Amino acid sequence: MPRIYAKIAALGLVLPEPPVLPPGVDLPFPWVNVRGDKAFVSGHGPQEPDGSLSGPFGQVGKDVSVETAKLSARKTALAILASLQRELGSLERISGWCSVFGMVNSAPGFDRQPEVINGFSEVILDVFGPEVGKHARSAVGLAALPFGIPVEIEAELLLAG
Amino acid sequence: MPRIYAKIAALGLVLPEPPVLPPGVDLPFPWVNVRGDKAFVSGHGPQEPDGSLSGPFGQVGKDVSVETAKLSARKTALAILASLQRELGSLERISGWCSVFGMVNSAPGFDRQPEVINGFSEVILDVFGPEVGKHARSAVGLAALPFGIPVEIEAELLLAG
Amino acid sequence: MPRIYAKIAALGLVLPEPPVLPPGVDLPFPWVNVRGDKAFVSGHGPQEPDGSLSGPFGQVGKDVSVETAKLSARKTALAILASLQRELGSLERISGWCSVFGMVNSAPGFDRQPEVINGFSEVILDVFGPEVGKHARSAVGLAALPFGIPVEIEAELLLAG
Numbered sequence A, B, C: 001m002p003r004i005y006a007k008i009a010a011l012g013l014v015l016p017e018p019p020v021l022p023p024g025v026d027l028p029f030p031w032v033n034v035r036g037d038k039a040f041v042s043g044h045g046p047q048e049p050d051g052s053l054s055g056p057f058g059q060v061g062k063d064v065s066v067e068t069a070k071l072s073a074r075k076t077a078l079a080i081l082a083s084l085q086r087e088l089g090s091l092e093r094i095s096g097w098c099s100v101f102g103m104v105n106s107a108p109g110f111d112r113q114p115e116v117i118n119g120f121s122e123v124i125l126d127v128f129g130p131e132v133g134k135h136a137r138s139a140v141g142l143a144a145l146p147f148g149i150p151v152e153i154e155a156e157l158l159l160a161g
Helices: A003-010 A066-088 A113-132 B003-010 B066-088 B113-132 C003-010 C066-088 C113-132
Strands: A032-035 A038-044 A094-105 A136-142 A151-159 B032-035 B038-044 B094-105 B136-142 B151-159 C032-035 C038-044 C094-105 C136-142 C151-159
Touching: A003 A113, A032 A066, A032 B094, A038 A066, A038 A094, A038 B094, A066 A094, A066 A113, A066 A151, A094 A113, A094 B136, A094 C032, A094 C038, A094 C151, A113 A136, A113 A151, A136 B136, A136 C094, A136 C136, A136 C151, A151 B094, A151 B136, B003 B113, B032 B066, B032 C094, B038 B066, B038 B094, B038 C094, B066 B094, B066 B113, B066 B151, B094 B113, B094 C136, B113 B136, B113 B151, B136 C136, B151 C094, B151 C136, C003 C113, C032 C066, C038 C066, C038 C094, C066 C094, C066 C113, C066 C151, C094 C113, C113 C136, C113 C151
Parallel strands: A038 B136, A094 A136, A136 C038, B038 C136, B094 B136, C094 C136
Antiparallel strands: A032 A038, A038 A151, A094 A151, B032 B038, B038 B151, B094 B151, C032 C038, C038 C151, C094 C151
8 A cells, every 4th residue: 555545544534525515506616726746726624524514614713612623624634635636546646735725714813723724734744744744834814714614725735747 | 819819709808907006005016927837916806997996895795795796706807817918918828727816805704705706717717718727716705805895816827838 | 245145234134033933832834845946935924033923913903003014014024034044045046936925914994905015025125126026916804813913924936946
């Protein structure tokens, strides 16, 4: 088994099914867009293993606790790994994470976005290790996110030649 | 007539004049910045054909309806195409859209950002087609945008060698 | 003395020490991530010369004035130059700024984000000049930023071959 998949298995991580959106929603773009040697990852939210959006929903610091939102960020990492797996065929094609933009649906005055997005970064570093998994990052507070998801994350990755 | 321009003409789209900013505003950066084989597009808002900012202004979900904001996103697409045309000389130089970051000036609780930004994506796909026009995307809720514009969009594109 | 450093000295700019974070904060990512010929800069806030976060804190348009926030954006530019210097070894390796994403912690109704982020752009243009320093930019209003910083900025740069 290739290294990355052995790691995912050893960590007991489960990659979810393709995103299942609420009825009537049309998203006319791919979850991952490969251009040249880069993979551009669309904004993902937390998913259940069956692909449906994973709650709780609402603003972190009011409706959702930091600990729960960190778990949402972790689920978002798994959703992104699943999308990359489907688009790339193999996660082994990733030669390096470039940047991660972590958006937290934030109640007024909430300022602990980095703790929340650490739930994402920890999965990436666990799976890819410190060299390939290393990423530039921002973790900031959004006024609102689609469908009331507590966390949305987009990313850019470098692919092997 | 090159394919892209034939498409723009057939769709009846009008690319606006260069952005005309409110008096006293200094924006010390280009609307499009080409580096290597990439074009980086600065955040644009909706424009009138004469280049002036196009209203209505304010927060979507309170001051501006979803339908109207979707039209603002459509106007933003035309503004970006006009900037790309001016900087690149020809839209034919674009070999692929990489990523789009769609920002919606959102009232508290507004969570239909994807519907709004679809107004942008639909123009890009209509003009460039599904392969060149394909883009990764996020559509999220900002607390505030410059000059009270309802939508602001930035993007990254790949240019032909 | 190389050109860039002569410029920094002539302008009297002081690059701060590495970021010193509040106790208990874990940020599992680098401030600058080099991948291929690109440098991806993580979101930075304003720093004091000793590396500590620089106040005032809070929302621009309520707790912090435009003029003060512009100074925060200027300090953020110096913090990013310091991080680039540490990661790259020399700022002379930068062949061009690609894009800058300027985030302003914005009170409801505040819409003068471009004036604030001009404090950043002016430093970059002063130090690197109009060709290398040229950057695409967005300047937008976030609902909240980590630790209550008034400004956070991330960027992408092209490095010389």
